Amino acid sequence: MKYFSGKVVLITGSSRGIGKVTALRFLKSGAKVVLNGRSFESLNETQMEFRQLGFDPLASVGDVNDPEFCNTLIQRTVSHFGRLDILINNAGGGFRGRVDETSPQVFQEVVNANLMSAVYCTHAALPEIKKTKGSIVFISSLAGIRGLPNNGPYCVAKMGLTAFVETLRLELYNTGVHIGILYVGFTNYDGKKRITNADGTLVPISRRSHHTREQVAEIILHTIRKRKRIVYLTLPGKLLVFLNRFFPGPLEWILVRSTKSKFMK
Template sequence: MNSGELAGTVALITGSSRGIGRQTALLFAERGATVVLNGRNEAKLAETAELLRSRGYSATSVTADVTNADQCRAMITRVIAQHGRLDILVNNAGISMRGAFAQLDPGVIESVSRTNLLGAALPARFAVEAIIEARGSIVFVSSLAGVRGFAGVSIYSAAKMALTGLAEALHAELAPSGVHVGVVFVAFTENDPDKTVMGVDGAPVRVSRKASTTQRQVAEEILRTIVRRRRKSYMTAAGKYLVFMQRHFPRITDAVILRSRGRIHGTFLL
């Protein structure tokens, strides 16, 4: 139980009541970490904590909204009080949207920005002192939409791109203290069957599209990013190709994306 790459560490994974966060929690526990779960829905968190316990791992959880500074401060205080340290923070909580920018309700712009950007910056801000002490890791879960803006996911793309800026700045500030800061750019991933994103009016919309990775593969990439102390990890061959093309052939990339706009608009529901 306490062997594995993460033995002896305490890891807080935001948004781990379901989806990618839950798989990451499970994998980290398998690799020896003491895992702290987070989300807003207490019942869902309890269900996930029970899942970990049923597999023989201990798990605690903190109910907190990552967009609320007071709740983030209290969450980190509680982790330190319970476990005495914090080595790893995975900023995974996020929400996506779909729809043309011209039709977006301003509330969607605000929610998607708050959750994906503030919801990562605030936990990091309150955790940073403990992570410096542990010479640990802060990882941001981004998206291929954080590499390149796509039609239909404007604000999501913008918020995920902002995470790259935050991670680069944190690396510049914290690398001398031995802290690792990484970003994982995730591709289309299998979703929990009840997953929703925000429609143009803010109403939840079901997501159904073909996935190119499993949640477990994303969790494994997050683990590798931490263990190898990587700065940036791009998932899938298509993701790596996108990065290459954008860096070396930006005009061709623009043309291809413009041509496939309709298709992307319909399917790019990260």
Template sequence: MENKVVVITGGSSGAGEALAYKFSKEGFNIVIGGTNTERLKKVKSKIESIGTKCKFLVHDISNQKDVKKMVDLTIKSFGRLDVLICNAGISYRSVFEHINLDVFEKLFKINFFGSIYSVKYSIPYLIKSKGSIIAISSLNGFIATPTRSAYVSSKHAMQGFFDSIRLELKNKGVHVMVASPGYFESNFRKNTLKSDGNKEGSSSRDEKGMMSTEVLADKIFMGYKSKNRDLIFTFRGKLAHLIKNWFPKLADRLSYNEILNERESLLKDY
């Protein structure tokens, strides 16, 4: 039987990399995108050692033409597309008063428009395969945190977009799942942008004890197989969802204190 094909944006690192290995172990051929050629090559060779095929594309997910190239490469190489995972994302830590609007816009183009373009170019093939779209959102898709307004609004926008297209695609047989992880171990916080647009370079949190990307990828794969609508991973995450919906003022207080207590919190002097 022909192998199924998954496209993973941001497949060079963190969650995207772990998802690439997981789907490969489950027999999928893989297409990954990212900006770091060396890391993409490394992931490709590990996938090939697992035993399935991998194509990669060095591109900018915030560029429409680059995203079309990713889907074109997929169809040219494998002739089908079964699962699209919109995973590429960055964060930006700044109080809004000090925000650089160009950086805010850059983040939105990567996190939100990167997902929109990926879905737009993939839709005909996903309808044909009656496939799945998996959005890697965040607890910030429904819970606000201070000093992360760009990130939070991009993930809220993703939530609204994927909830809308789920309704449209229902009768076409395409499954849409929004995965909303809490903190997990990756380079994400090191890559988070500062007010001036440079990377933080170190994590604002203690990464020990966070969920590993391997566990995360296993759970996402299970959610995909069960055709889940949403995926909130931990008891803490589920509790946060409940508190946000039923006790929003308490959610505000908890969220404020969480950020106030992180390393070099920007709230301390604000």
């Protein structure tokens, strides 16, 4: 797509999963991509894989939960490519567990990983995004629409993203900056993906997916090209929005009685 040719795209959490597939899709569209992840091994493996395909992304290892690293990440991006057009706040991790079984430390870690990382990166990137009148996109989930059982800290973080996005839109109303948020459903993850349990341990994911990583990547690019504000993925996601708006009581009854609700993410 000519729209992305030459544009500089930074994707947090892009050493694997949705972020990795989205990065490759941007590269194939002619964009210049900055990869990010906490694991040197995973990030290096992804960078080498892309180079073998004929692309040359920049890779920056570090934790976006650290505001100082976020500043360094933006500075390195601009120093290397000369600008920043698109920031995709994708980094984060899933969670499963009851609130009364989750320690305050684990609760804080989940919120930081899924909310504050996006806040820090966005804050660092705003001056450059304003210059290019570019896009900042947040990858949220169905947990950002309504509080769900066994997802307390994750819901707090993802619903916090919604509030953050709404605030940014108001504050950046006449700047030409595009702010978008995608509410993603269950996605087919690679076998290495883990989520945080109530005790802080990492456990495998076991669930049926609603869509593939490739489908999500295509929707992300479409959201940016069309400068869409809000995108709800999957029928369950759209149904959750409808029920929460018009039938909150019956929806709550359903969720209380089923901790394995198909709406949960």
